[in-house]
């Protein structure tokens with residue numbers, strides 16, 4: 001039996017981008033093959049779940065788990081891989097914070113089913129048949145995973161050793177982590193402390209090279225609403241909502257370097273309670289306050305803030321499932337007697 | 338009526354709103370105090386937290402209050418142009434306007450979050466606000482997060 005380390009990669013509720021990011025480490029991937037046996041990676045190697053089920057506990061050195069937990073199958077595989085792995089890495093923003101799939105928490109599973117199977121304009125389903133979790137056919141029993149109402153993170157179900165945020169994680173951070181595992185295996189070097197986030201403790205603004213003028217805003221713009229974006233000046237100073245002040249550094253300021261605002265994929269720093277809430281506070285505070293302010297009515301303030309079209313989608317694009325309020329609610333307004 | 342709905346209806350009737358009030362130290366807290374010492378009658382459904390400025394009320398405080406089941410949150414500060422720190426209340430009102438938009442997207446009735454300017458001499462305004470706000474919240478009903 002080979003003495004290489006054993007790696008697994010799995011996609012739960014994800015887009016596949018995290019798998020591609022791992023393939024993107026260039027020739028390093030060959031080094032990975034020298035260092036590690038890939039025991040399970042649905043996108044790249046043909047191993048079945050039953051093969052994983054047959055492995056002894058703790059057999060896998062590290063699982064890089066990407067995707068949020070959205071259905072019973074995601075949950076089952078997460079628990080199975082946890083049991084079979086020494087190190088469990090929440091790989092990518094979806095696994096760490098729920099990510100983009102987490103925005104589904106704005107709705108409910110039954111509404112989604114109803115829309116997809118009844119209300120979509122191209123749908124023809126007069127009997128209103130919806131997918132079942134179990135079906136007993138004469139030929140045998142059929143099963144489908146159950147879709148949950150609420151998208152959750154990997155940590156909501158199993159113990160996670162390391163968090164590697166990013167949508168997807170950047171090549172540098174992946175390499176940094178693989179180096180650490182390699183050193184650990186070959187030279188006995190210590191691994192990062194359990195629970196570590198493989199990124200920086202600072203905010204993105206700290207890592208971003210743009211000039212900060214701390215201008216006061218009169219309104220906000222979407223990037224395409226401006227004729228020109230100054231390549232040197234802080235995007236917030238130009239009225240573009242950039243999540244940099246509330247977001248953890250570690251990506252190398254990838255988006256802001258090409259004049260795209262940060263959307264927050266690295267999630268909040270450890271000091272923040274709620275990623276979106278801290279950005280909302282920051283943004284509301286940089287609007288201009290002067291003598292004319294006393295004359296603005298409450299309605300004018302509402303109008304001013306309505307320039308921010310979709311606060312939830314903007315401030316919680318990647319972190320709704322780890323926010324203080326993790327999903328939408330349904331009011332049952334009492335009748336006005 | 339099934340037993341279950343009867344029990345649910347009974348529970349609804351027994352429900353009393355729980356309201357969290359953030360009062361700025363310089364105006365609204367003194368206003369609330371004045372309402373108290375003047376023995377103005379108010380519903381007993383609220384708790385007051387004193388902050389140094391209405392702008393000290395982080396968005397997180399309000400979100401956490403709702404996440405933990407508060408039925409309503411009131412933020413009270415000094416009137417425009419009266420802020421002890423010059424412009425804190427202007428930041429507060431932008432923040433609250435935006436936060437109400439956010440709460441609405443989360444599915445909450447935005448009326449659950451209210452902003453009111455109450456000066457130190459406005460004991461009566463504090464009383465009136467609390468009576469009205471408690472009525473509003475009774476009308477909207479319990480915070481739906483508790484049933485999730």
Ligand code: SF4
Pocket residue numbers: 013014015016017018019066067091092093094095099100101166167168169
């Ligand atoms: S973190 Fe981004 S790249 Fe990775 S699965 Fe989620 S959406 Fe895709």
Ligand code: SF4
Pocket residue numbers: 204205206208209210212233234235236237242243244245256262
């Ligand atoms: S707000 Fe955005 S553009 Fe401005 S400094 Fe921070 S990261 Fe850079």
Ligand code: SF4
Pocket residue numbers: 166167204247248251252253254255256261262263264265266267
């Ligand atoms: S700039 Fe922001 S959105 Fe872009 S990769 Fe970095 S953390 Fe993610």
